Amino acid sequence: MNTTKSGNKTWIAGILTATAASLCCITPVLALISGTSGIASTFSWMEPYRPYMIGLTVAVLGFAWYQKLKPKKADVECDCEEDKPSFWQSKTFLGIVTVLAVLLMTFPSYSKIFFPKKQTNQVIIVDKSNIQQVKLNIKGMTCEGCTETVNLALSKVSGVLEYQTDYKTGSSVVKFDKSKASELAITNAVNETGYKVTNTQPIQ
Secondary structure (H helix, E strand, O other): OOOOHHHHHHHHHHHHHHHHHHHHHHHHHHHHHHHOHHHHHHHHHHHHHHHHHHHHHHHHHHHHHHHHHHHOOOOOOOOOOOOEEEEEEEHHHHHHHHHHHHHHHHHHHHHHHHOOOOOOOOOOOHHHHHEEEEEEEEEEOHHHHHHHHHHHHHOOOOOEEEEEEEEOOOOOEEEEEOOOOOHHHHHHHHOOOOEEEEEEEOOO
């Protein structure tokens, strides 16, 4: 058996499963970087399978480390020189792959750092009678990256004053100036990200 090919297949499988585990949260960041917000929710359907992907990644890398660290059987009556493993077969490379896999698997926990920070020092004068609030129920959000994608879309709607989006509840409460914005404009802005507003509820 060719151990080089076997080792390569193992770390490739580890990286692929680690990437798949967080693809639902990596995509919104890629959408932000590429400027194509409509693809943000493309892989949100994979979220229920995330624990299994993480488990598979841990198992694959665990097996790779076992293969690398297990004691080698000494060859009897052999005076041949032992070939040094290439970099791709080394513990150093496997360590790099493992760190990369961990970063990919934990991506949802720090994905929001890639999004622009909300501006909080703006002063907007609005007629109190024009202020309205609406709760949007949104389908497809799975992590902080999704939350930030929706918030970024809302921040670009003229007339939107405040928004509180939470992927855990799958909703966003939006305060807006009805003389400048409408529920339809706000809904369309969210839908353009790829996440879907299933219904809206006015808040008195």
